Amino acid sequence: MATVTRVTKITHQSAINPSSIFTSCFRVGEEDENRGSDLYPEILRDEAVARLHQLGGVSDGDGYLERTFMSPAAVRAGNLIREWMEDAGLRTWVDSLGNVHGRVEGRNASAEALLMGSHLDTVVDAGKFDGSLGIISVLAALKVLNINGKLGELSRPVEVIAFSDEEGVRFQSTFLGSAAVAGILPVSALKITDKSDVTIQDALKKNSIEITEENLLQLKYDPKSVWGYVEIHIEQGPVLEWVGFPLAVVKGIAGQTRLKVTMRGSQGHAGTVPMSMRHDPMAAAAEAIVLLESLCKHPQDFLSFDGHCKSFSMESLSTSLVCTVGEISTWPSASNVIPGQVTFTVDLRTIDDMGREAVVYEFSNRMYQICDKRSVSCTIDRKHDADAVICDSELSSRLKSATYIGLKRMTGAAIQDEVPVLMSGAGHDAMALSHLTKVGMLFVRCRGGISHSPEEHVLDDDVWASGLAILAFIETQM
Numbered sequence: 001m002a003t004v005t006r007v008t009k010i011t012h013q014s015a016i017n018p019s020s021i022f023t024s025c026f027r028v029g030e031e032d033e034n035r036g037s038d039l040y041p042e043i044l045r046d047e048a049v050a051r052l053h054q055l056g057g058v059s060d061g062d063g064y065l066e067r068t069f070m071s072p073a074a075v076r077a078g079n080l081i082r083e084w085m086e087d088a089g090l091r092t093w094v095d096s097l098g099n100v101h102g103r104v105e106g107r108n109a110s111a112e113a114l115l116m117g118s119h120l121d122t123v124v125d126a127g128k129f130d131g132s133l134g135i136i137s138v139l140a141a142l143k144v145l146n147i148n149g150k151l152g153e154l155s156r157p158v159e160v161i162a163f164s165d166e167e168g169v170r171f172q173s174t175f176l177g178s179a180a181v182a183g184i185l186p187v188s189a190l191k192i193t194d195k196s197d198v199t200i201q202d203a204l205k206k207n208s209i210e211i212t213e214e215n216l217l218q219l220k221y222d223p224k225s226v227w228g229y230v231e232i233h234i235e236q237g238p239v240l241e242w243v244g245f246p247l248a249v250v251k252g253i254a255g256q257t258r259l260k261v262t263m264r265g266s267q268g269h270a271g272t273v274p275m276s277m278r279h280d281p282m283a284a285a286a287e288a289i290v291l292l293e294s295l296c297k298h299p300q301d302f303l304s305f306d307g308h309c310k311s312f313s314m315e316s317l318s319t320s321l322v323c324t325v326g327e328i329s330t331w332p333s334a335s336n337v338i339p340g341q342v343t344f345t346v347d348l349r350t351i352d353d354m355g356r357e358a359v360v361y362e363f364s365n366r367m368y369q370i371c372d373k374r375s376v377s378c379t380i381d382r383k384h385d386a387d388a389v390i391c392d393s394e395l396s397s398r399l400k401s402a403t404y405i406g407l408k409r410m411t412g413a414a415i416q417d418e419v420p421v422l423m424s425g426a427g428h429d430a431m432a433l434s435h436l437t438k439v440g441m442l443f444v445r446c447r448g449g450i451s452h453s454p455e456e457h458v459l460d461d462d463v464w465a466s467g468l469a470i471l472a473f474i475e476t477q478m
Contacts, residue, residue: 038409040144044467048140049460055080055120055136056128064454065126068170070098070203077120081135081162088139089146090160095219096211097180098164098204104142106154106477112227113157114477115437116470119166119177119429127456133444134232135162137463141471153478156227163429170194170203178432183220187213221436228395229433230440230473232466234458236426238449246462247407247469248420249400250441253431254320255353255388257360259346261288261367265376267332267340281342282330284374288367289325292346295363296323302366303358317355320423323348349425351388389431395440396421398476399469403442406468410461442469 058080059065060073067074078100085092085102092102100120103113118134138160145151163177171192179185190201190211204211240248263281266273295302299317328344346363350356364380371378400419407415422443430439444466447457 039464039468040471041464043144043147044137044140044471045460045464048136048463048467051084051136052128052132052458052463055132061124064124065122065128066124066169067120067122067126068167069121069165069176069200070207071170074098074121074164075207078162078164081120081139084136084139085160088143089151090139090142094209095180096204096209096215097177097185097219098207098209099177099181100162100164101159102139102161103157103159104151104154105157106152108155109157111156113159113225114227114474115159115161115221115229115433116231117159117161117163117429118231118233119163121163121165121167121169123167123169123452125454127451127453129234129444129446129456129458130236130451131166131233133234133458133463133466135160137232137444137466137470140467141474144471145474150478154474155477158474158477166427166429171200174427175429175432176200178429180216180219181221182432182434182436183217184432184435185216185219187216190216223436226437228392228438228440229430229436230395230399230442231428231430231433232442232444232470233424233428234446234451234456235422235443235449236424236446236451237422239422240420240443240445241447241449243420245417245420246445246459246465247403248422248443249396249403250391250424250443251396251421252351252391253389253424253426253428253441254322254349254351255356256384256386256427257346257348257356257382258384259348259360260381260383261285261344261346261378262381263288263342263371263376263378265340265374266338268338270336270338273338278338279375280338281376281378282339284370284376284378285328285342285344287370287374289328289344291366291370292323292325292363295359295366296321296348299355299359302362303355313352313355316352317350317359320352320425321348321350321355321359322425323359345383351390351423353388356388386427386431389434389439391430391440392438395438399440399442399473402473402476403469405472406465406470409468409472410465442466 056065058073058077060071067077081100082092090102090104094100116138119131165176168174171194173192191199193199263284265279265281300314324347325344330339331341403419404415430441433439445462450456
């Protein structure tokens, strides 16, 4: 999923060259030696990058990266991550949904725990950084504390979780791992099947994990035992590269609605039915899709809010709304036949849930008008709804401060530019964990904003920056 973002504050100076800030400042070698005592480049950069590439080589695909829920490569990846957790001084285990856990109790084992992590699964033909960066950067920071003998000085437990499934590729059900921990995964999910009619329960059993409805429910963490959840993730969008900044604090994750639109008309011969007598669902679909584009580009031209809606709703809607028609199919799909039926999907996202409902309502009404005008029938099925998640202000503030500290350590000077605050248009494990506890996120710049692709790339020094920022954040728990 592509991430749509908005910069809340950023100075124009930093946009001069997307790679100028925090790349030209580094002098590998001499500066590393001079400031190596607090920068730890050998762990936070060199080893972290090497591990990202090593994990990127663990794949079920031949010549491309693919790791889906409980596949052989996913199991191998989990074992490798568990070794790295132990290398960082953590106690490890694998739960009954395949999530890999690493935990340090600190000075007070009964205190509320800080959860951190991301997902170990991938899409098909994936990049090496989506999910993996959020696991490896945190482990690198904890390893630094362990080497310095400070891991036991943490004021609360810190637990890193490598979630078994976020992408939902194999079973078409996202957030399996994090939803189980949050307690929102229904027991019926165990019976969901993949394309080979293998259930989630079967896939776990094949890997010697026996799961029942009872122990699935036992995976839920007690909200009273958790202080918060923090996730590091690549931006999956182009804004950070455009403004020339390596990190950003995430203000929230967009809510999402998915629709399936079906239009039916009169199938006929392309050469014999006059234009004035056609009931063409393809033409109706084309008009509806162009309408959707206009509505989502300029919602203020279509929507009128009553007194119950705040003015900021239109502002947040206008700056965060994105709509996509990603699939379209026709029947009978022949070049010399007027289609009898056209089906297309709509993916609609925004940080404003009230605005999202208003857009769905407006699109539906106007689409029915198009269908009536063209004498075709149309139906709209809502296939998926997820509310927006607003990140916790306290965690966001701490992450912003930690970013300043980490980048100051890298450059040796105070950072004058404002840390960007972005919205995520893509779903993350933090969405599921928000049902359990407060959440915060930190984005890391990726080249060209490209993700879910072998072209996905993060600069070595940006990996380093994320490690330093997370180290600074964890140090606030000491």
